[in-house]
Amino acid sequence: QVQLVESGGGLVQAGNSLRLTCAASGLFFNRFSMGWFRQAPGKEREFVAVIMWRGGRSVYADSVKGRFTISRDNAKATVSLQMNSLKPEDTAVYYCAGSASGELGSVEEQYNYWGQGTQVTVSS
Numbered sequence: 657q658v659q660l661v662e663s664g665g666g667l668v669q670a671g672n673s674l675r676l677t678c679a680a681s682g683l684f685f686n687r688f689s690m691g692w693f694r695q696a697p698g699k700e701r702e703f704v705a706v707i708m709w710r711g712g713r714s715v716y717a718d719s720v721k722g723r724f725t726i727s728r729d730n731a732k733a734t735v736s737l738q739m740n741s742l743k744p745e746d747t748a749v750y751y752c753a754g755s756a757s758g759e760l761g762s763v764e765e766q767y768n769y770w771g772q773g774t775q776v777t778v779s780s
Contacts, residue, residue: 658682658769660752665774670744672778676737678752678771686710689755690728690735691767694748694776701751703762705737715760720746742778749773 664676678690691706705726707714714726720739728735735752753767761767 658754660754660769660771662750662752662771662774665750665776667777667779668742670742670778670780672742673738673740674742674776676739676750676752676774676776678735680733680735680752680754683754683769685733685754686730687756687758689758689761690726691753691755691761692726692735692737693751693753693764694746695751695773696745696748701764703764704750706755706760706762707735708760709758713760715762717762739776742776744778744780747776747778749775
């Protein structure tokens, strides 16, 4: 049974940082690309970042480029999202997702497994 469990969300003031972590189990983590998506109230879920299964290649949404960093630890089967210089518009539920394609996908349909999400709230 595949499980993706996010942690690290919370309430922070604008300009501060948070680090989200997703722990994976039940899948061959080393072969999966891992992504982060987010969904703000009243909006559709959107792509944030993705990292390939090997080599550390990553892609970011323009809205977070330069502020967020995605990383993974294949030995621990975890993927993290370091979020710096947070803005109120970053407020959303953040979801971890795994793609068996192993590629740098930015579309939800490319992902096979999803976590339950963790709330990030950034106050102004």
